[in-house]
Each structure stands twice: as structure tokens, then as C-alpha cells.
Amino acid sequence: MRAAVIIPAAGTGSRTGLKTPKPFIRISGSPMILFSLKTFQRHRSIALVQPVLPKSYFPAFERRILNRYPLSKCRSPVRGGRERQDSVFNGLKALPDDIEIVIVHDAARPFVTPAVISAVISAAVHDGAAFAAVPVQDTLKRADSASLVEATVDRSRLWQAQTPQAFRAPLLREAHLRAASDGYRGTDDASLVERLGHPVRIVPGSSRNLKVTTADDMVLARALLARS
Ligand code: CTP
Numbered sequence: 001m002r003a004a005v006i007i008p009a010a011g012t013g014s015r016t017g018l019k020t021p022k023p024f025i026r027i028s029g030s031p032m033i034l035f036s037l038k039t040f041q042r043h044r045s046i047a048l049v050q051p052v053l054p055k056s057y058f059p060a061f062e063r064r065i066l067n068r069y070p071l072s073k074c075r076s077p078v079r080g081g082r083e084r085q086d087s088v089f090n091g092l093k094a095l096p097d098d099i100e101i102v103i104v105h106d107a108a109r110p111f112v113t114p115a116v117i118s119a120v121i122s123a124a125v126h127d128g129a130a131f132a133a134v135p136v137q138d139t140l141k142r143a144d145s146a147s148l149v150e151a152t153v154d155r156s157r158l159w160q161a162q163t164p165q166a167f168r169a170p171l172l173r174e175a176h177l178r179a180a181s182d183g184y185r186g187t188d189d190a191s192l193v194e195r196l197g198h199p200v201r202i203v204p205g206s207s208r209n210l211k212v213t214t215a216d217d218m219v220l221a222r223a224l225l226a227r228s
């Protein structure tokens, strides 16, 4: 089984309020993307790592990452697109045809573990598509446009989707092609597969696998790392 991981890292990180895009912000001295690159490099099921970056960061990536760390599985970056979905699609088009399983993992989630990677791969081999997720913990309310509550939503079967997400390669290709031709925009890759009517399996993720979105999340990420 040949598996590749696409690492979308071509966003601007507008919600951090910082100039530097998230993948290049340092956590304890290392650019955030390096954490994911190293974890996938070490995973024995992974044959290739395909980063997707803004074109303007190609030189920095080569200088600060490819030339400095032993990342033999890491390919040259491909350029991102307007939205995350476009970036993943660009990564997908760059993969060799003999790749059987494709994992997608956001550079903005630096604390993915080998166990979660293994779990999504196994589930994707078995079911075709799978992602890591955690059960919703907060009480959920639906409100009208004036912020008056309409209802409390039953959270017992609700999950917060994370990455990694893993797919049989032909299924993910079909899902992206169909989304592109329908003009459909999803916020993750699993949603593109769901709309084909294909089953998607949830595997347990972890609250440590946080996505860095705001400046406060950076503080949290640094604290988690200092404690581990
Ligand atoms: N991403 C990407 N290409 C885009 C947009 C996002 O590759 N056009 C990547 C980001 O770099 C990130 C992941 O997708 O690793 C998840 O996106 P998000 O957390 O929303 O990051 P940004 O889009 O960079 O941040 P923001 O939405 O705050 O601008």
C-alpha cells in the first residue's frame, strides 16, 4: 500500500492578525509546518509528503526547511490556490498515479500523532474515506439573526472534524473533480466525498490535535509543547 500526505499550507492566516502565514510562525523555535513534516516523515506507511505553499514562500521553504532537516519523503512544494479546497486539489494533481491512499493534513495542526495517522489510514483502506474527530463538548444553541435562541441542539451524535483525513486515491480524485465541476465549496475534503453518497468513517481524534487559528491558539500550542 503506497500512501501520500498532502499538507495544505497556503493560507494567509488572516485570523491570527500576524503577517507571517501560520505554517511559518515559530513554535518553540521551529516553523509550525515542520512538526507535521517530521511526524509524517517518520510514519512507516507514508511514502511521500506533498506540501502546498504560497509561491512566495518556496525559497523560504527550501532554505529554512528542506535544506536543514532530513525530510527524504518531502517533495518540492506545489503552489496553493484561492481557497483550501483549491490548494488540496493542486496537491492531489501533483501526486504520482501509483499512490493508493491519500491523506490530507493541515499544516495548522502541528500535534498530530502517529496513532491517529495509522487509524485514519486503516479506516480508509477498509471504508474508502475516514477522518479524525472529537465529540462536541459544549452545549449547542441555534439562534435567529437577532441572537435569540430558537433551540438547544442535541449534540449526542455531533463531531468536530479534524485532519488527518484519509481516502482511497481514486475516490478523493473523483470527489474533487465533481466538486469543481459542480462549483461546490466544502470546508474539508470528507464533505466532498460525502456528497458523492459514499460512506465516510469517523475515527477518534484528540483535543491535543488542535488547529491553530487565532493568536490565542498560538499561546496554547506553545504551552502544550512546553508541557509535553
Ligand atoms: N490553506 C491552504 N490554501 C488556502 C487556504 C488555506 O493551503 N487557500 C491551508 C492553511 O495554510 C492551513 C489549512 O489550509 O494549513 C487550514 O486553513 P485555515 O486554518 O483556515 O488557515 P488560513 O486560511 O491560513 O487562515 P485564515 O482562514 O484565518 O486566513
Ligand code: MG
Pocket: 011
Ligand atoms: Mg482559512
